[in-house]
Amino acid sequence: MRRFFLWLVLLFLGLVCVAARLKDPYSILGLQKKAEGQEIKKAYKKLAKLWHPDKNESPDAEKKFIEINQAYELLMDPERRRLYDTTGQTEEQPNFRKQHDYSSYRRFDPFDDIFSSFGSGFRFNFKHGDGINIFKKQSITFKSYQNSIILLSKKQPYLILFYSDWCLACAHIEPIWRRLYEELEPINFGMATVHAGHETELARKIGVKTVPYLIMLLDGHPYHYTEPSLSMVSSLDFIRSKFPHKLVQRITEENLETFLNGWMDNKVRVLIFGRLDIIRLRYLTVGWEFRERAVIGYVQMDRADTDSIRTRFSVSNKVDTLLVFHEDMHAPVASAAMTDLPYPTMKDIIEGNKFLVLPRLSSQSVFDALCPVENVRSRRRLCVVLVTQDDPAHDPSRAALREYASGDQARERDRVRYTYIFREKQVEFMNALTAGSGSPVETNHHIVILWRKDQNHLKYEWLEGGWEVEPEKHNTSREVLKETVQRLLHSNQPMTYETVVQELFDEHAQGIVWRIINKLVSVQDYLRDNITQDDIVPAVSIFFTVLFIVAGGYVMSYLVKLEEERISGSQTTFVDQNGKITPIPQLRIHELRGETYNGLIRLLKPGCRTIVVLCDPKTKPKLMPKFHKACWPYRKNKTLMFAFLNIERASAMEWYKRILVLGLPEPRDLNINPKNTIGTVIALNGHRKYYCLYHAKHPESIFGTAPSPGAPETENLRRRHGHSSISGDFMGFSDNDSESDSDVEAGDARKDSVASDKPLLNYYSNILFEDQLLEDLSNWLDRLFEGTTHRYHINYWPDWPGK
Numbered sequence: 001m002r003r004f005f006l007w008l009v010l011l012f013l014g015l016v017c018v019a020a021r022l023k024d025p026y027s028i029l030g031l032q033k034k035a036e037g038q039e040i041k042k043a044y045k046k047l048a049k050l051w052h053p054d055k056n057e058s059p060d061a062e063k064k065f066i067e068i069n070q071a072y073e074l075l076m077d078p079e080r081r082r083l084y085d086t087t088g089q090t091e092e093q094p095n096f097r098k099q100h101d102y103s104s105y106r107r108f109d110p111f112d113d114i115f116s117s118f119g120s121g122f123r124f125n126f127k128h129g130d131g132i133n134i135f136k137k138q139s140i141t142f143k144s145y146q147n148s149i150i151l152l153s154k155k156q157p158y159l160i161l162f163y164s165d166w167c168l169a170c171a172h173i174e175p176i177w178r179r180l181y182e183e184l185e186p187i188n189f190g191m192a193t194v195h196a197g198h199e200t201e202l203a204r205k206i207g208v209k210t211v212p213y214l215i216m217l218l219d220g221h222p223y224h225y226t227e228p229s230l231s232m233v234s235s236l237d238f239i240r241s242k243f244p245h246k247l248v249q250r251i252t253e254e255n256l257e258t259f260l261n262g263w264m265d266n267k268v269r270v271l272i273f274g275r276l277d278i279i280r281l282r283y284l285t286v287g288w289e290f291r292e293r294a295v296i297g298y299v300q301m302d303r304a305d306t307d308s309i310r311t312r313f314s315v316s317n318k319v320d321t322l323l324v325f326h327e328d329m330h331a332p333v334a335s336a337a338m339t340d341l342p343y344p345t346m347k348d349i350i351e352g353n354k355f356l357v358l359p360r361l362s363s364q365s366v367f368d369a370l371c372p373v374e375n376v377r378s379r380r381r382l383c384v385v386l387v388t389q390d391d392p393a394h395d396p397s398r399a400a401l402r403e404y405a406s407g408d409q410a411r412e413r414d415r416v417r418y419t420y421i422f423r424e425k426q427v428e429f430m431n432a433l434t435a436g437s438g439s440p441v442e443t444n445h446h447i448v449i450l451w452r453k454d455q456n457h458l459k460y461e462w463l464e465g466g467w468e469v470e471p472e473k474h475n476t477s478r479e480v481l482k483e484t485v486q487r488l489l490h491s492n493q494p495m496t497y498e499t500v501v502q503e504l505f506d507e508h509a510q511g512i513v514w515r516i517i518n519k520l521v522s523v524q525d526y527l528r529d530n531i532t533q534d535d536i537v538p539a540v541s542i543f544f545t546v547l548f549i550v551a552g553g554y555v556m557s558y559l560v561k562l563e564e565e566r567i568s569g570s571q572t573t574f575v576d577q578n579g580k581i582t583p584i585p586q587l588r589i590h591e592l593r594g595e596t597y598n599g600l601i602r603l604l605k606p607g608c609r610t611i612v613v614l615c616d617p618k619t620k621p622k623l624m625p626k627f628h629k630a631c632w633p634y635r636k637n638k639t640l641m642f643a644f645l646n647i648e649r650a651s652a653m654e655w656y657k658r659i660l661v662l663g664l665p666e667p668r669d670l671n672i673n674p675k676n677t678i679g680t681v682i683a684l685n686g687h688r689k690y691y692c693l694y695h696a697k698h699p700e701s702i703f704g705t706a707p708s709p710g711a712p713e714t715e716n717l718r719r720r721h722g723h724s725s726i727s728g729d730f731m732g733f734s735d736n737d738s739e740s741d742s743d744v745e746a747g748d749a750r751k752d753s754v755a756s757d758k759p760l761l762n763y764y765s766n767i768l769f770e771d772q773l774l775e776d777l778s779n780w781l782d783r784l785f786e787g788t789t790h791r792y793h794i795n796y797w798p799d800w801p802g803k
Contacts, residue, residue: 029075040076047068051064069229134193139194141202142201149190157218157285160193160222161173161177163196163211176230176231177193188282212230216239223238236281249297250298265295266356266366266507267294268350269295269325270295270296271299271323272297272321274300275300279298282343283346285343292365322336322341322349324349326357327356327357357418358402360421371417377492380415380488381415381452382489383450384419384447385449387420388422389444390424398420401418401447412489423444426504428502428505430443436499445468446462447467448460460497464480467481587628587642591646594802601797602686604686608639608687610686612642613627613679613680614645614677615678616647619679627777647677647678662796680695681695691791696768
């Protein structure tokens with residue numbers, strides 16, 4: 001029952017299609033009989049979107065949609081439209097062209113193999129009258145697409161149709177696809193199909209959302225067909241629109257001279273004379289295949305501004321004509337005239353004349369074509385290369401060699417090719433040729449004869465005497481060249497030099513600007529083909545989000561730049577003897593106060609330390625350069641911060657006194673003279689709660705070591721807290737009881753120094769100058785990071801006074 005029901009449904013659909021009769025196409029599209037092509041297209045697109053069965057739920061939508069497409073096809077075909085306007089006949093009526101088929105909607109027989117073998121389930125077979133399934137016959141895989149089709153599309157445009165089983169629309173367009181194949185395959189179009197259900201990866205890569213789906217592949221880039229329905233007219237319009245705009249140029253009397261004189265781009269010129277006002281697809285495909293070697297122009301013969309061109313080259317206006325030009329713009333080197341120029345004929349003529357008489361070695365592909373590899377010495381093929389520059393002054397040399405190559409030497413073209421090269425553009429190639437000891441010092445206007453043994457190795461020989469163009473010397477150069485070429489061709493004599501060359505620079509490659517422009521155009525085409533109205537809102541949202549992020553990044557970078565300029569503006573400068581001003585980079589040094597206390601000390605991360613120097617406004621200008629110099633080697637250490645403490649602030653001295661008391665082993669009243677603390681450096685570890693002290697009178701600075709761990713505690717305490725040889729001045733203590741001991745010990749130190757014949761350091765003196773306070777800071781910092789300085793541990797960090 002299920003199969004019978006499906007059969008009835010398909011039979012009903014087939015009868016509906018057969019019963020459809022095309023009414024007045026003008027009334028269907030709402031047009032007048034004088035409507036032009038653009039008006040017809042505009043009306044068709046509007047009605048097709050309105051009545052598409054997928055978007056219109058009306059029961060008459062499908063029937064109306066069929067009528068719209070049939071009316072559009074009729075009016076866009078000039079011959080069918082003329083026949084309808086004169087006789088009122090449509091293709092449904094008898095005696096119309098028997099070869100025409102309803103392109104978009106096939107009338108297939110519902111009994112024609114609807115069901116496959118018993119028990120295998122229902123699927124469409126897509127068979128035509130010859131019994132061959134064209135979709136399966138032309139089907140390709142993702143692997144063949146990647147390895148073959150993309151490479152072939154550089155020379156041959158490809159049409160690829162995505163289909164699947166259970167697709168009624170795929171069955172409807174099978175006749176259109178077959179007709180496209182019959183029309184396009186003879187003019188060098190590649191045709192392929194892809195089963196979207198089997199090749200899901202390829203469908204996802206292309207961006208296929210539904211079937212049937214048509215794309216055109218040019219040079220590896222897919223162009224998407226976006227019309228609501230597929231017909232012969234719309235598909236051919238789509239194909240024509242995707243070729244490059246100036247692939248085949250229209251030539252008139254105004255631009256003929258410029259066109260024929262443009263051969264300095266190393267490409268031949270081809271003129272095609274035709275009678276139609278449009279450029280035929282076969283001209284576009286031949287232009288696409290030979291776009292690297294030929295520039296093609298189209299001359300419409302029935303125009304008034306082309307009569308002189310036809311007369312100039314004696315072209316008949318009754319047949320299509322093809323002319324190929326080399327350097328001589330007055331006489332074509334090849335021609336063909338036929339009522340309908342076939343593609344193979346055009347291809348053979350251009351292929352046989354695709355190089356100029358004297359072509360330029362402008363890329364590796366040209367080099368391979370003109371100078372092929374021949375590793376057998378007896379059959380070696382020679383390439384005669386004239387070294388010039390891209391300068392009009394070198395035109396006489398090139399013209400002389402061109403005349404020589406086009407004369408009696410043309411018969412040797414199968415084994416000898418005459419070319420030239422731009423020295424300044426092929427620098428690496430020329431460096432390889434001039435590496436030999438006998439190479440000419442000045443290679444301009446010299447000829448080198450090459451023989452390629454393999455892809456990179458070649459043997460060569462420089463022509464003796466160069467290539468002279470002066471009348472009295474030119475004949476001698478010609479004779480020497482002829483004799484040298486004959487000797488190398490007909491003898492097994494080895495050539496003088498051998499070298500290894502790299503690939504030639506491609507002079508025709510697009511620059512980065514054009515590559516960016518082409519990429520943007522490709523992105524635009526992709527977005528236009530793949531983004532629907534439902535995707536616009538998310539796309540716009542993403543665009544503005546990205547724009548906001550970019551703008552925010554720009555603002556942040558601008559603020560950073562302002563900060564860097566502010567910092568660089570505050571840097572000190574050095575003026576050398578020549579008057580050159582050089583900025584001296586500085587450390588980021590903060591002031592330790594109530595606002596920065598937590599960030600510099602209490603909230604430090606584990607492993608981080610802050611190094612603080614004590615000073616006042618008067619001594620700061622002298623101490624800071626010394627402090628900066630000592631700390632500069634550690635500027636890139638991210639675990640260190642640097643600061644200064646202004647001892648004139650009462651809160652600063654109160655805080656300093658508190659941490660000193662917390663570091664004492666026993667509580668003690670301290671009398672601190674702020675002047676004695678100038679030059680003190682404190683290294684504070686906020687996380688582990690300890691600090692280290694540096695001062696010029698600190699025992700560590702004098703003796704170069706910390707109190708010995710093995711010494712008695714009383715000795716250690718004495719050395720730490722004022723009972724050492726220098727009392728407690730390194731902490732700023734003012735203890736009168738210790739002054740006599742200090743004097744005695746200092747005197748003993750002087751005696752010891754004199755006895756040992758060593759100079760007495762100022763560190764041992766009770767009098768220190770401000771510029772001497774930080775002289776030993778660098779050594780102390782080394783010991784600090786080695787871990788050999790003494791650490792004064794405290795239980796907590798006190799609050800900043802007054803905060």
